[in-house]
Amino acid sequence: MTSPALDVALAYHRAWTGGDFEKAMTYxxxxxxxxxxxxxxxxxxxxxxFMGPFAQILTGSNLLSAFGDETTALLMYDTTTIPVASAPGAELVTVREGLITRLRIVFDRAPFDAARKAAVSGS
Structure with missing residues (x-):
């Protein structure tokens, strides 16, 4: 099932997780x-x-769930990055006239903190 906001949120998500950050920015x-x-x-x-550097270290993504209506969409996903094998995240997206006007990103910082600590203690 699709909706206007979900369509935009999914197109944006597919672009940045697929390695085309510039296309993602068009949304x-x-x-x-x-x-x-x-x-x-x-x-x-x-x-x-904020997002560009994260997109550069992304090596994979698995969309877990997505819901939307006329103006909002919610996506939950798991990402794989160079320093972290599993980094779950979620985005609450508001869409107006085909563009993302508001985005609330929630993600688990613990795997990144652990990777940083391991890198420091290993050097």
């Missing part, structure tokens, strides 16, 4: 507001600065 509004575990970001360039 993002210039004035996007993004809530992240480390704080609020405003504007497409701030969002690019």
């Amino acid at each position: 993002v509004a210039d004035d996007i507001v993004c809530e992240t575990p480390s704080g609020r970001l405003e504007g497409a360039e701030a969002f690019r600065g």
